[in-house]
Amino acid sequence: MTKSELKLHNGKDGAKAYIAFKGEVYDVTDSHLWQNGEHKGMHSAGLDLTPMLENAPHSTEVFENFEVVGTLEEEPSLDQSASDEDYKQQLRTLYKKYHPHPITVHFPIALHLFTAVFDLIFFTNPKEAYAVVIFYTFFAATVFGLLAMVPGMLSWWINYGLSKSKPFVIKIIVSTLTLLLGVVGILIYVQNPSVVYESSFLGITYHFIILITGVNVIILGYYGGKITWGDRSDGEEVKTENKAEIKDIKEVPEFTKLTLAKKYEAPFVSDIGKSPVKLNTNNKIKNTKEKSISVSILIGGAAGTGIDTLEKILSDSFKRCGYYIFSSKEYMSRVRGGSNTTLIRISDALIEAPCWEVDLFIAIDALSLEHAKARCTSNTLVLSDEMFSKQKTKEMLGNPLYTNTYIAGLIFGLFEIDSKILLQSVSEYFKEDSLNVEAVKVGLKTASELDASMLPKFPKADKDEVSKLHLMDGTTASGFGFLVGGCNFVGAYPMSPSTGVLNFMASMSKEFTIALEQSEDEIASLHMVLGAWYAGARALTTTSGGGFALMGEALSLSGMSEIPAVIYLAQRPGPATGLPTRSEQGDLNMALYSGHGPFPRVILAPGSLRECIDYAYLAFELADRFQSPVIYLSDEYLADAMGMIDDVDFSLFEQRRYICSTDAEYKRYVDTPSGVSPRGVPAFGDGLVCAEGHEHDERSQITEDYNKRVEMANKRARKEKALIAEAIAPEYIGNGEIAVVGWGSTRAAINEAIALLDDSRLTQVHFIWIHPLNPEHLEVLKKYKYIIMVENNADRAFANQLKMHDIKIDKMILQYNGFAFFVDQLKEMISKEIKELL
């Protein structure tokens, strides 16, 4: 409804009475307060009353009683009127600030009344002095009357929208009349002052004017008051409403006190002072030392075509059949298209690493055939894209959608594996669509017609052993570790390849007490983590290189304020955006040196699924005990690769809390031999918990005292000494004189490569505890004749750390092509280095 349409609904002559307020049009026809389209004789229906309501004695609640019949639309108008409206708004602001009409209007009222009363006195006692006083007062009254009318008219325009309602009409008529009468009266007197004593026409007119203007101003005053205050008799109430700013705040007396934090009777026993937790590595699965048989299958296709589903069905089915399996994906940073591959290795013993060359390659499209043909040898059976073309699959299966289940059938058929379990898995997975089972059967049949003689012998199944194992990726294993580490707060920003842990924790937050928020950026993530730890939570952030780069300053704050933090850093190749979906151990230097100023930190890099769980748990333990940041280094390969893990007894993981109840004398940074001060949290006890990013004294006040600075720097440094004493030594596998040293996710690849080389001169040395290193542990390393270092990066970050401890590295094997090490390739690399050494 536009303003002109609204105007037609003025409530007169049987028309509906509509009024507008703040853009909504209300129907007030039936209200007794709006009879004949008039409200209190002041407001007329058919108008937008928004500006008038500011001056109304009632608030906006009155509109709740009326039905909304439409919205008020702006009329298509020229810019001129819009700027008119702006101008009006400016005037309104000015008017409200200075209220010129109330200021001026009282003078003419008082003066006119004075002349009228004095004129009556003059009749009883016609002195000349009285006549003169009456005239000059009347003159002043008339002049002031004019002065009051100007702002009055202004107010009528800007505040009341030139309302034609009764009080305004009366006021305008009466005030104009008063002004005219004033002029006439003045003229009469000026012509002949003695006329005041005469009973002539002019004399009577003069006195009449004096008296009638006195009555006029009473009328004007009455209606002026009515416009301003309405018909309310309770003037007091109106007055206080005008000062609502302060009054309103005091209106809610039931909420005038803050609620206080409850005093908890120590909800747990503090574990401060206990000896470190022991990791119970109850992993019963043997390492791949003895000869095992394994088969590798590579499936290539575009993103979004269901390879993930196929991988899941195959993994589940192979596991149920009793095979050890390992799978890893290699995918492009895109949601659809491109060329992705999934590698599945099937074995009769535990395998945890990928291989480059494959026995069977299923290339669903031509692009993937081209992409991965380098992984085929003369012994590889390649089933190429022609077999899986849309036309062909439609012919065979009725719908290309069933290609994935068809391929599953094909693989089982080629290796002559009992298809019962596969059919069962498929029918369970696709409950609704039985045609998938048919597709499997077509695949089995097709396979029987193919020549599979070049495929190697399939490993033997071991249902009893394998059924006890769990199939998961490093992401899930890390997630379980953080969960059992007591993680109950997560603040993180999504970034590949770290997002999986964020997803895992979010899914767990449905059933466990975990407060989780996706932050606005990584700067906020780590600061949230610090806030949460400060208040007593066990908090985690998940990120990758680029995000961790933003966390530098918060990491430094964690160091200075001695507030713990756990950071899950899943590496991907950099610099900058690098290769978002690929793998590298490229961020160790940043993890080591990020953050300004020296402060102790811990870096852990697990290499197996079991280590993922144990060290994620340990990350929380160490962070809490040493009040320092702990960086848990994973990478894309470790996070995404699926493998098998033995059962884990979670009841063996002690649930500890290294916080103390505080007393009134509590000081947060009190010096101790280990450098670790008892950590209180706010409201747990009576003491105040003050933490600080400036250099500070024991009670956390800022200090620039140079002695205190040294004392505090030394206190923090002592924590690093305590951490070194607690460092976990690397694992030594084998008794040879040549050490093949790796860290983190290269564990399984090195292990299998050495097993394949079957060379007793080799020993694997696997570091999980990366920083701070214990020199005593490294003494052992110095005894090896040769050291071959294996790192999945270009900057030899860990080798350089070892060099700082005087470890001589004889050979470096570096790979930074975006892939994790493939066992067969790594075997050749090590073999080549040995030849060069000896």
Place this chain on the structure above:
Amino acid sequence: MSHIFDRKNVDVAWCPGCGNFGILKLIKEVLEELGSDHRSSVIVSGIGQAAKTPYYVDVNMYGVLHGRALPVATAIKVANPELNVIAEGGDGDMYGEGGNHFLHTIRRNVDIVHLVHNNMVYGLTKGQASPTSQKGFTTKVQVDGVGNEPFNPLSVALALKAGFVSRVNIGNAAHAKEVIKAAFMHKGYALVDIFQPCVVFNKTNTYKWFKESTYMLDATHDRSNISAAMDKAFEEMPMPLGIFYKNESVTFEDRVRKGERTPLYASKHDLGEIQKKFETF
């Protein structure tokens, strides 16, 4: 005032006549009058002269980095919803360095009081323009005067539907106190932008200037109406003071903690449940 929230033996680092003294006094009075004890309140502050306030108030505190008070305060409130959490800092701290956190903390509606000392200048770094400096303000860096549009915290907060948006002038302490009290009692995020003069580095925006450039919102302002509040937030010379907008809705900590208010320090996971979850893989 009984000085119960005075921190003992501290050396106050502010210049004589600084507006921060008035704000410090108000915070201590408000805490006392609202019946807080020492242990139930936490002040988180960033860096700057304003951010030094918590060092002089005897409650829990975490002095963090420039611009970062809000995410820290947010997490503290979630980790222990029983705490009264205050994030405090200056205009450069909260609106400049911490600008992104300002936006997203409002969106979260975490139940904290956000006190921003707005003196339109950088004090600690000795007199550069701040995000709220008025156009034409000259400094050693802005030698030709500030040309950038001043940051309008109130309209930004309103655009994000902040639940409590207010501005006060420390020159009118009685009014400022009532508004800050209301901010404490508001359930949800509450912004109080506090006009406060820097007597050393800002000779333009003085006590007198703030007095002359402001006026009080009165009862005719409907604080439940966000568009009316927005109109008021855009008013310049004079600028309105008071509560522009107030509307309570579900808080961040209630959503994230699913209504649970026990502190996270008292929570432990059920290992049996973790075992059960693990067995599903």
